[in-house]
Amino acid sequence: MPVQQLERPQYVVYPARVVRVRRLGPSFARVTFTGEQLREFGIGGLDQRIKLLLPQPGRTVADVPGGPDWYRRWQAMPDDVRPTLRTYTVRAYRPEQAELDIDFVLHGIGTGHGGPAATWAAAAAPGDEAALLGPDRPGSGRMWGCEWAPPETARHLVIAGDETAVPAMAAIVESLPAAARGVVCAEVPTADDVQHWPAPRGVEVRWLVREHPAGTAPHGALLEESVTRAMRELCGRPAGATGPSCLDDVDVDSALLWEVPDLGAEPGELYGWLAGEAAVIKRLRRLLVQDHGVPRSAVAFMGYWRQGRA
Numbered sequence: 001m002p003v004q005q006l007e008r009p010q011y012v013v014y015p016a017r018v019v020r021v022r023r024l025g026p027s028f029a030r031v032t033f034t035g036e037q038l039r040e041f042g043i044g045g046l047d048q049r050i051k052l053l054l055p056q057p058g059r060t061v062a063d064v065p066g067g068p069d070w071y072r073r074w075q076a077m078p079d080d081v082r083p084t085l086r087t088y089t090v091r092a093y094r095p096e097q098a099e100l101d102i103d104f105v106l107h108g109i110g111t112g113h114g115g116p117a118a119t120w121a122a123a124a125a126p127g128d129e130a131a132l133l134g135p136d137r138p139g140s141g142r143m144w145g146c147e148w149a150p151p152e153t154a155r156h157l158v159i160a161g162d163e164t165a166v167p168a169m170a171a172i173v174e175s176l177p178a179a180a181r182g183v184v185c186a187e188v189p190t191a192d193d194v195q196h197w198p199a200p201r202g203v204e205v206r207w208l209v210r211e212h213p214a215g216t217a218p219h220g221a222l223l224e225e226s227v228t229r230a231m232r233e234l235c236g237r238p239a240g241a242t243g244p245s246c247l248d249d250v251d252v253d254s255a256l257l258w259e260v261p262d263l264g265a266e267p268g269e270l271y272g273w274l275a276g277e278a279a280v281i282k283r284l285r286r287l288l289v290q291d292h293g294v295p296r297s298a299v300a301f302m303g304y305w306r307q308g309r310a
Helices: 036-040 070-075 116-123 163-174 221-235 278-291
Strands: 011-025 028-034 049-054 084-094 099-105 129-135 156-161 182-188 203-209 270-277 299-305
Touching (some): 011 036, 011 099, 028 116, 084 116, 084 163, 099 116, 099 163, 156 163, 156 221, 163 182, 163 270, 182 221, 203 221, 221 270, 221 278, 270 278, 278 299
Parallel strands (some): 156 270, 182 203, 270 299
Antiparallel strands (some): 011 028, 028 099, 049 084, 049 129, 084 099
């Protein structure tokens, strides 16, 4: 487990360059970054989020502002100069080698609808430059951009997400203790995107493939079915039961769906971690809390992205 730190970290810009690129499947590319300053990167947890800053075409990493007021300076830049800013999960970090891996989902590549980061990753090559914004010291918890925090009382885990959550789910599953028990539901576009993670014997990883010979399932439909089944198996409660917790409706077109248990919340026997497309996660949120009576304080719900929006 990461060392607990009470002192809030500073977020600093780490200049980096690509050292390796590896395709993991039709929908994934792993980009390995290096840079001497990365030895000081403050790793915080298994689902750690960082900011990736990419120079505009024809520009260089020198455009990336640094210092404590980097965000204000970034906002003030002209559109054709301002580096692209996106949020990603650290897949792996090797301080001894000053290397950090990010697994990119190649949304829309080949269709002309790929976003700037996915387009960059699909064409990335050793020597390409970027910048990573992350904490300057090790620690754990939300100040480090980490949400995975199951209580010691959790006897069962439910981990679910689409392809955008796969890198975080992979890091989580690979680090689970041998005694862990639970179900992992991972929805991906194609069968060639299925990955193989070492998991404890009591943790079942269920891969859900949208594209198949008979057609393509709607995004999130297989994930909802799989999580429903997992909840029935783990909780023994049929869907449709009214849980004790009420949920405020969230308009995912105008508001961020991001709700994680308070650090001081009452521990429970089931812990859930759900991440992916916001509308799908909203439905899974209702499935766990209202249909199956899981306390809101026992589940982390994170809308990583919204379908149809950059």
